[in-house]
Amino acid sequence: MEKKKVAFIVAIPGTADAFLKEHFVYLLKEYEVHLIANYEGSEDLKKEFEKMGVICHQAPIVRKINLKSDLKALFVVKKIFKLGKFECVHSVTPKAGFLTALAGKLAGVPNRVHIFTGQVWATRRGGVRMMLKMMDKMIAMLDTRLLVDGEGQRQFLIKEGVLSEKNSVVPANGSIAGIKLEKFVISKEVRKEERQKFGIKDDEVVYIFLGRLNHDKGVGEIFEAFNRLVMECPKARLLFYGTDEEGYDQKVKNYPNIKRGENYFYPGLTRTPFKSLQAGDVFILPTWREGFGMSVLESQALGLPVITSDAYGVVDASVEGVTGLRCKVNDPNSLYCVMKQYYENADIRKIHGLAGRKRVEEKFNNAVVSKAWLTIYKEMLEKA
Structure with a gap:
């Protein structure tokens, strides 16, 4: 037949x-x-x-x-x-x-x-x-x-x-x-290797973004929030992966507290998100619009707590207060507050990260x- x-x-x-x-x-x-x-x-x-x-x-x-x-x-x-x-x-x-x-x-x-x-x-x-x-x-x-x-x-x-x-x-x-969980395996060795590429120390808190660098993804708000955060939280680091569609990497010079190669790193695209994301401590996506947010699931699969906006679509990818925190759309101050909350609470980062991995295993395999x-x-x- x-x-x-x-x-x-x-x-x-x-x-x-x-x-x-x-x-x-x-x-x-x-x-x-x-x-x-x-x-x-x-x-x-x-x-x-x-x-x-x-x-x-x-x-x-x-x-x-x-x-x-x-x-x-x-x-x-x-x-x-x-x-x-x-x-x-x-x-x-x-x-x-x-x-x-x-x-x-x-x-x-x-x-x-x-x-x-x-x-x-x-x-x-x-x-x-x-x-x-x-x-x-x-x-x-x-x-x-x-x-x-x-x-x-x-x-x-x-x-x-x-x-x-x-x-x-x-x-x-x-x-x-x-998520293909056979690929997204949490590894201390991979984390160490990925952080060493940028000279990031183990006690530094890395906020990681993976996606297209554009207005709709909230990249401008990330820069504004991080520029303020790093003054009060000196061990904060920002790591971006993705295609720079709107020249955001060059706009870093407009933010005096963001220092390329010191607290900000942009290596470009990655073909291995299951490795690259493990350099981070917190995944961040303050998007203006989103269908669902696959990068949010990928990050949770690797045990990362996530920060997302309250935009439609992406709210389904995490559970507020359980696997991540939320900020308001187009609100750098709101984003700064949740970024600082995670910086100051390593235990909550770990609890949310483990809950995120479990949720992906149960619902999004x-x-x-x-x-x-x-x-x-x-x-x-x-x-x-």
């Missing part, structure tokens, strides 16, 4: 590598899995997916809105759908979601699935917000199954009129992928999330 055919659509294959790979392992046992993406410059990833048994298709999807490019991508994706005769197509990220919803409807694909993982428009205003929000509404209108990677985000989308209670669901306990996805597919496709 031939396996039913399922296609996943992303703008760049790195998205699938980060969030879908473990799901593919489960789905490949039951279905023929395809991955449609723009593989230009990512040939190695394509080979990795093909080695797994995933069938890859090239599509000229670009992340930024460009009418000419987007129309071309729409026709290519529609053609792939037509020729592939898929039982289901499943999109991730807004651009891929919009193209998939349109192409899937035009090609007559019976099951069209999208997972919402955050809204760019949440912090925008005016016409841009209206247009981006309308794209999400179109996805919700055209697709047949709508998933959300967190309950806080789902309620936000319901409140904004994008989704309804009846047409959306959060798989398992939330998060798009969960990647196997739990993958099995939930498989259950959704079986329920959906057995009717086909």
Whole structure:
């Protein structure tokens, strides 16, 4: 008996590598899995997916809105759908979601699935917000199954009129992928090695950030809060990992108490968060908007207490007063207060860190999330 055919659509294959790979392992046992993406410059990833048994298709999807490019991508994706005769197509990220919803409807694909993982428009205003929000509404209108990677985000989308209670669901306990605990193993040796890279001593308190360095992630508030904190807490350190999208690393010079190479370190991207995060004592993400906050889960898996904002979405990733503390969105003073609270209370840091690890083990093991996805597919496709 031939396996039913399922296609996943992303703008760049790195998205699938980060969030879908473990799901593919489960789905490949039951279905023929395809991955449609723009593989230009990512040939190695394509080979990795093909080695797994995933069938890859090239599509000229670009992340930024460009009418000419987007129309071309729409026709290519529609053609792939037509020729592939898929039982289901499943999109991730807004651009891929919009193209998939349109192409899937035009090609007559019976099951069209999208997972919402955050809204760019949440912090925008005016016409841009209206247009981006309308794209999400179109996805919700055209697709047949709508998933959300967190309950806080789902309620936000319901409140904004994008989704309804009846047409959306959060798989398992939330998060798009969960955490592969075999990788995220707490190690004193790794902690020592990672801190030695920067000359950080064991009694120094490292606030670590992992993500895109931009306005929406609250990086400006981190600098303001840390600039004040380090005057009173001389053993505080700040370590950033991620892509600097808005030149924040150069803005450090505007904060007199933040000293590059002394109490502030920015090595750039990391491909091994399960090691890099272990240099930290407290993970920090005062984001303005978030789908769920995978980096928050990763940090808790390594026993770190976490500081997050009270923005929708990210509130699902931790439990205030149990696995972490919260600050208010766009409030450097609020952030400073919780940073200082952790600096002065090593015992609370340890208690919250251990509670975070336990919560990830119980609720966000990647196997739990993958099995939930498989259950959704079986329920959906057995009717086909």
